Amino acid sequence: MNAKLKLISVMTISAVLSGCSMIPDYQRPANPVMLENSESVVDASLAADTGWQEFYQDEQLQQLIALSLENNRNLRATVLQVEQLRAQYKIQRAELLPAVDGTASATRQRLSEGVSSGSQTVGGGGIYEEYQIGVGISAWEIDFFGRIDSLQQAALEQFLASEASRRSIQLTLVSEVADAWFSWQATVAQLEFSSSTREAREESYELINKRFESGLASELALRQAETALHEARIAESSFQQQANQNFTALELLVGQRLDRQHWQADWEDDDPLLQDLPVNLSSEVLLARPDVMQAEHQIKAANANIGAARAAFFPRISLTTAIGIGGSTPSDLSDSGNRLWQISPQLSVPLLDWGVNDANLDVAELEKDINIARYQETIQRAFKEVLDEMQARDTLDAQLNAQQDLTKATNRSLELAQIRYDAGVDSYLEVLDAQRSHIDAQLAQIDTRLARLRNQLTLYKALGGGLKAYSGEVIEPAMP
Known part of the structure; x- marks a missing residue:
């Protein structure tokens, strides 16, 4: 399953699961x-x-x-x-509903000797470039x-x-x-x-x-x-x-x-x-x-x-996802082999709130x-x-x-x-x-x-x- 289908699947499952309601049944007062x-x-x-x-x-x-x-x-x-x-x-x-944001970034920098860039360590320094485009969801709370x-x-x-x-x-x-x-x-x-x-x-x-x-x-x-x-x-x-x-x-x-x-x-x-x-x-x-x-x-x-x-x-469950393409040159953005994706669910459980929720x-x-x-x-x-x-x-x-x-x-x-x-x-x-x-x-x-x-x-x-x-x-x- 590719990254896009994974993202769609996660969003669909989350939306289905968000049907629970804690609202009391309403009855008109006498x-x-x-x-x-x-x-x-x-x-x-x-x-x-x-x-x-x-x-x-x-x-x-x-x-x-x-x-x-x-x-x-x-x-x-x-x-x-x-x-x-x-x-x-x-x-x-x-x-x-999740707010979907489109992103695009371009980075060009000069690194001195011994400074790491990404996963590589630069020995003699130099100028490095990085380009990315994509779409993503940031901290969407699944209800x-x-x-x-x-x-x-x-x-x-x-x-x-x-x-x-x-x-x-x-x-x-x-x-x-x-x-x-x-x-x-x-x-x-x-x-x-x-x-x-x-x-x-x-x-x-x-x-x-x-x-x-x-x-x-x-x-x-x-x-x-x-x-x-x-x-x-x-x-x-x-x-x-x-x-x-x-x-x-x-x-x-x-x-x-x-x-x-x-x-x-x-x-x-x-x-x-x-x-x-x-x-x-x-x-x-x-x-x-x-x-x-x-x-x-x-x-x-x-x-x-x-x-x-x-x-x-x-508990509150939130989801952060992103898919896109990145590379060291603008021409790399057209290469399907440079695809990027990320799925980051987060669970927050109330443990001790000193009676605030009550x-x-x-x-x-x-x-x-x-x-x-x-x-x-x-x-x-x-x-x-x-x-x-x-x-x-x-x-x-x-x-x-x-x-x-x-x-x-x-x-x-x-x-x-x-x-x-x-x-x-x-x-x-x-x-x-x-x-x-x-x-x-x-x-x-x-x-x-x-x-x-x-x-x-x-x-x-x-x-x-x-x-x-x-x-x-x-x-x-x-x-x-």
Whole structure:
């Protein structure tokens, strides 16, 4: 058998022998909550399959979400981290195969008398040349006990966990953009209402001032109107500041400056802003939430690391091989009789490591237990998010209806108070009290509607909605 066949045979036998694995059999941890017995749980599969362009029905919001997915720096950094872990997995996977290097060398030297060159002793000195070309494998570890394969599996699970993390960040980003958009719209609506209130109080102050100068109104009524005017000015400035801050928060999420004149806040539009989600359906597809999947991949990575830690107790076998041609002149490289070859297996057996391998195995097993606890805590948190939002939905609907009725009632009270004041029956204080009640009710109605929208978008995100642009769109992580 020639040298090349020997080398191929050794590599083939080594590859066959490297099929052993020390990774424990994986079993998904038990769910800490019983989803199937829970009441009023949305069918999460329907929510997750609903594209964000279908759930968020505001065209301006759809444009903002698309811009954020393209420009947001946090999401971009996460995507780059996923690519980094993908490259690390490729590096780890490549270690299962031998790295073949091509070599070429040329040596020309002068030797003095009595100095040996190779296997010959030079008597009178002289100039000597040596040329070699070949290919070889340097210290390739034969994965007989699955140490490298375990590390490769761990790297793969880390990559999949990072991909799940990216998807989770995307869900959060879509939800945060929608929240920022609705918050800005609500604040603009409150700003416009406070501006109209300030204008109305300016008119009231001017009217009462004229009546005061004519002796038809007391100074107390004048000062009360003046106080109410200043209160309206303060509220208007406060809402203006909040609107500015909400808009810059929106710009941060989108990842670019926005022309405020281009984006119109139409808070009073009666068209639905969000698609309704189905109710009273039970499902366990919360396990498919990206954060839950990320936690499970972390368990699998720790499980694979246990296999690597176990394999460290066993011998390591490495192989160094080379084949080539050498000679004292370049023309010798074409002579098949000058062939060279080398096979150098090496065995390393752990004898005394002062407990390092035992400690590494303990660390790997504890890391798995830690990740199991985090996985179960993630499921509990996911279940709580869904249940809280489902329970809040009914109460917020009732609260919004009651708030709308209160706003109508306070508006009628204000009308009656103004009529009684104009007729001289009540003081201007009664008008101010009715105004404050109506203002508080109107602002609270805007806040309640915002809370209702936040409840819907939070529930949508909690059920895994926001990964797809349209229903039926398949989103799969790109495998390394």
